Amino acid sequence: MRRPSARVNAALAALDRAELRKTPQRIAVVHALVDDTSHPTAQQIFDRLRRQMPTMSFATVYNTLAALERAGVCRSLRLSHDDSARFDPMVEPHDHAVCDRCGRVLDVPRARERAEIQEFRVRAVERVYRGECQQCQSIGGS
Amino acid sequence: MRRPSARVNAALAALDRAELRKTPQRIAVVHALVDDTSHPTAQQIFDRLRRQMPTMSFATVYNTLAALERAGVCRSLRLSHDDSARFDPMVEPHDHAVCDRCGRVLDVPRARERAEIQEFRVRAVERVYRGECQQCQSIGGS
DNA sequence: ATGAGTGCAAATGCTTTGCATCCTG
């Protein structure tokens, strides 16, 4: 956590919009997450917060992260088969570079694509298109 | 499973190369997986095989799928946060389209990219670059 | 008989849930 940033305020505003109470626990999670580019796991966030708020429970961290995701404040990522979920406060569309050796996850802004990851030695690229398949389109609905 | 295909033979050859015994269980898993484009989970493969081989155990399916992955016969995918691992017998580089509504996973060959998924309404694209970060490169090693 | 492979069950690890309690409005 750095100084109160614009991102913190935007996140708290998103909580309002989602009609979620700004409890001390949620504010703490927001502070811990919102300026963190390391893509922490729920466990890492919990460990960090526990120091400053010893009553914080693991379940609250999980529930809060899920709430924040629903409120559009963060996204959860499952980038490797054997890793737990990681949380990314950068909600603008962007990509990720995952290190095979240390597991580090780097953000790759869309505008730069390959340029941004010059220092990253790319072995493979995986693309996932998300959307609606033909069958589901024809069914219609929301 | 269809008629014995070229893919089956290639997979069995890969087992040889990896010095893995071609046991009835492994052959059954190969047959169940290798011509299946639906990206089944281990559970789905197990359910299917259990019918024709009632002694087949879940652990064997898991272990066999991991062995097949190491042998280069298939890849495991974790495409959504809440889904279990899916197995893809198509090992050539390609991408995936995931339906938000039904969870269906479609293969998207590299050559075609967007053209191939005309009938799929794309909401978002996610890219993952896999490789080695700068720090790990400088450490060197294998 | 040696060692890989299997099958069962138990263990593990991440995540979710139930529920009593606590606030806050």
Add this chain to the structure above:
DNA sequence: CAGGATGCAAAGCATTTGCACTCAT
């Protein structure tokens, strides 16, 4: 005081592991 939120513990799943047994070399 009503409903949302928290904290704890327990439950759920998917996946992995330990171990005794089997089977092919």
